[in-house]
Amino acid sequence: KSQDQFRDYDFEGSGLSILLDLLSANTHYMAFYANMVANETFLDSCKLPESAISIAKHLDYIPKSYRSAVTYVNVELLGLEDQVEAAIRNGSSYYIPQGSQFTAKNADGKTLTFTSTKDAKVIYSSGKYIASDIEIKEGIYKTATYIVDTNDDTQKFAIPEPNVDTTTIEVRVQRSLSDSTDSTRMWYLVTDLNKLTEDSYSYFLQYKEGVYQVYFGDGIVGKQPETGNVVTIKYLVTLGPEGNDIGKNESVSSPTFTYIGDSNSVVSISTDTDGTYISTYGGSVLETLESIKYYAPRNYQAQERAVTAEDYRTLLARQYGEQAESVFVWGGEDNDPPIYGKVFVSIKPANGKKFTQAEKSAIAKNILKERNLISITPEIVDPDYLYILVTSEVLYDPKKTSLSQTALQSLVKQGIIDFGDTYLEKFDRNLRYSRFSSEIEDRKSVV
Numbered sequence: 001k002s003q004d005q006f007r008d009y010d011f012e013g014s015g016l017s018i019l020l021d022l023l024s025a026n027t028h029y030m031a032f033y034a035n036m037v038a039n040e041t042f043l044d045s046c047k048l049p050e051s052a053i054s055i056a057k058h059l060d061y062i063p064k065s066y067r068s069a070v071t072y073v074n075v076e077l078l079g080l081e082d083q084v085e086a087a088i089r090n091g092s093s094y095y096i097p098q099g100s101q102f103t104a105k106n107a108d109g110k111t112l113t114f115t116s117t118k119d120a121k122v123i124y125s126s127g128k129y130i131a132s133d134i135e136i137k138e139g140i141y142k143t144a145t146y147i148v149d150t151n152d153d154t155q156k157f158a159i160p161e162p163n164v165d166t167t168t169i170e171v172r173v174q175r176s177l178s179d180s181t182d183s184t185r186m187w188y189l190v191t192d193l194n195k196l197t198e199d200s201y202s203y204f205l206q207y208k209e210g211v212y213q214v215y216f217g218d219g220i221v222g223k224q225p226e227t228g229n230v231v232t233i234k235y236l237v238t239l240g241p242e243g244n245d246i247g248k249n250e251s252v253s254s255p256t257f258t259y260i261g262d263s264n265s266v267v268s269i270s271t272d273t274d275g276t277y278i279s280t281y282g283g284s285v286l287e288t289l290e291s292i293k294y295y296a297p298r299n300y301q302a303q304e305r306a307v308t309a310e311d312y313r314t315l316l317a318r319q320y321g322e323q324a325e326s327v328f329v330w331g332g333e334d335n336d337p338p339i340y341g342k343v344f345v346s347i348k349p350a351n352g353k354k355f356t357q358a359e360k361s362a363i364a365k366n367i368l369k370e371r372n373l374i375s376i377t378p379e380i381v382d383p384d385y386l387y388i389l390v391t392s393e394v395l396y397d398p399k400k401t402s403l404s405q406t407a408l409q410s411l412v413k414q415g416i417i418d419f420g421d422t423y424l425e426k427f428d429r430n431l432r433y434s435r436f437s438s439e440i441e442d443r444k445s446v447v
Contacts, residue, residue, distance in 0.1 A: 043296060049289045053207050056296035063207050063292055064318060065166040068137035068236055069243030069283030071114075072270040072358065073102065073257055077122060077129040079264035084122055084129045096120040096131050099141050101260045102267065104246050104280075112243050114138050114257065114280075115236065117168065133270050136257075138243030138283060139165060139236040147177070148229040157214040161237045163286070166212055168236035171203050176228045183232075187216075191304060196221045240285045247279035273357040281359060282323065291318075306372040312345060319367055325350040326426035328383075343376050346383045348427065354382040388424075388431065390416055392440065415440050 040051040053063055075096060077084060087094040102114040114136040122131045146157050159169075174183035187201045196202060202222045204215050214233055217224055225231060247256045247269045257267040269277045287295075295318050302311040309329040316327050324347045332342035345368070349355055355363070360380040368378035394412055403411070419439045423429060 043293055046293070047289075049292070052289055052292045052296070056292055057206060059296050059300040061292070061296040061299050062166075062205055064284075064287040065207075065212060066163040066238050066240045066286055067282055067284040068139045068165045068168065068238040069114075069241070069246070069280040070135060070137045071247060071278050071280040072133045072135055074268050074270055075120070075122075075131045075134060075259055075262075076266040076268075077131075077262055078266065079262045081129060084124075088124070094122045094129075096122060096134065096259075096261065101140070102136055102257045103260060104257045106242055106244075106246055108242075110242065112138055112239065112246070113140055114243070115141055117236075137165070137168065137236060137238070138280065139168075139238035141168075141234060142237050144233045144235075146231045146233075148173075148225045148227055148231060150224075150227045157231055157233065158209075159212045159214070159233060159235055161235070162211060163237055163240065164212060165236045165238050166205060169205070169214070170234040171214060172232045172234075173201075173225050174230045174232070177230055190222065193221065199223055238283065241283040243280050243283045245279050245281070247277050250277040250279070270358070276356065278356050278358045281356075282320075284323070304371060306343075306368055306378075309343075312343065312368065312372075312378075315367055315371060316345065316347065316363070320347070320363070323350055324348065328427035341375060341377060343372065343378050344381055345378060346381050346427070348383050348425075353385065355380070383427075388420075392416070394440070412440055415442075 036047075039045040040048060041055075043052060043055045046052050046055065056063070080094075084094040096116060096119070098116055098119050100116045100120075102116075103111055104114060105111050115138075117135050117137055120131040120134040122129050142161060144157075144159055146155075149155055169189070171187040172183055172185060173187060175181040185201060187203050190196065190202045190204050196217065198217075198220055200217065200222050202217065204217075204222075206213050206215065214231070216222060250256050250269045255267050256269060259265045259267050269279070272278055295314060298310070298314040299318065302314050306312050306315055309331070312329040313327050316324060326348040328346045330344050332339040332344065335342075335344060345363075347355060347363075364378050364380050372378055392412060394408065396408060401408070416439075419436055423435065424431060
């Protein structure tokens with residue numbers, strides 16, 4: 001406005017001001033967009049789950065799916081004796097087939113369906129027809145079927161259910177709709193690329209567009225299905241943690257589970273080595289964004305093997321993140337006394353004091369034994385608990401607070417409990433008196 005060449009220009013009503021405002025707003029939006037794009041490019045700073053999943057895929061990391069609650073049951077058949085006896089007379093065996101369903105109610109009174117994951121042989125023992133230690137998982141088996149078209153580059157073999165338990169996936173490929181050749185052959189999830197050949201019956205798994213997808217090799221790395229082949233994907237759909245802790249009050253007179261295939265049968269939950277019932281455990285939901293960001297790089301570092309203590313912690317925390325509040329690992333050389341050739345793992349459950357023997361055996365066998373060094377034997381040990389008895393004397397001025405003595409006592413007690421939950425309920429934690437006293441004194445802020 002101070003320049004002579006613009007003195008006749010109406011700045012207050014000019015279109016130039018509008019253009020400047022528009023350019024300023026556009027620059028602001030573009031800067032914000034560029035910042036967000038940059039953030040989504042890196043695992044540490046991304047905010048969108050799909051961004052974390054995409055980046056984690058480069059680290060060969062598949063987000064953990066829903067997990068079914070599991071337990072083991074014994075079934076005494078009472079309504080199917082004739083069928084069992086007929087099978088035995090014919091020189092064969094009678095099985096409770098995979099996919100057999102059981103029902104039970106959880107703590108909320110909701111009726112859930114559990115499904116057997118393997119065929120269970122029925123034997124005659126002490127005048128009874130019994131199938132023992134049948135693994136059952138919460139959920140129902142479903143199937144997705146696709147006809148392969150190799151000319152369609154966009155074809156996806158997606159599992160349409162978002163709450164699938166990927167550990168239960170079974171993939172089979174048969175010749176065609178009219179030719180069931182190879183329909184019983186199981187294809188296996190790829191865990192080691194170095195072992196793949198052009199004839200390996202294997203599949204890959206990825207999480208994309210909100211669902212898990214199965215895909216196959218290219219005929220060089222893994223066998224490639226041909227046009228017209230029929231892909232069948234069988235999987236278990238679960239409610240996750242809703243199936244946990246069923247069977248804690250199991251009794252012979254009031255069994256928890258009912259076998260749908262024989263309503264007259266007697267179903268009892270298997271017992272642990274200490275005689276306690278193995279209530280359902282292990283149910284969990286889809287892995288969270290923060291969990292993916294934390295475990296993807298550590299899982300890549302571990303390379304699905306257990307060599308260092310951090311590898312063990314990563315594998316266990318990823319598998320039992322919801323059930324394990326804290327994990328501590330040490331080598332046999334650090335044990336007292338030293339026991340070489342072993343690695344010791346202690347896990348503090350999120351609920352309860354220790355895992356059952358069945359859970360510990362499953363951890364040692366299915367998670368650790370398959371991934372650790374051949375010469376090293378993993379051993380799961382129960383944690384030892386050290387309890388602290390707190391005697392606290394609190395002085396206060398009744399003129400400066402409207403709370404009663406009882407209310408103040410409750411406030412201080414809750415502060416002590418919160419301190420323990422926050423700072424002491426995990427391994428490798430120390431009780432620091434200064435911090436402890438500060439937590440109690442900070443309660444005065446609510447007085």
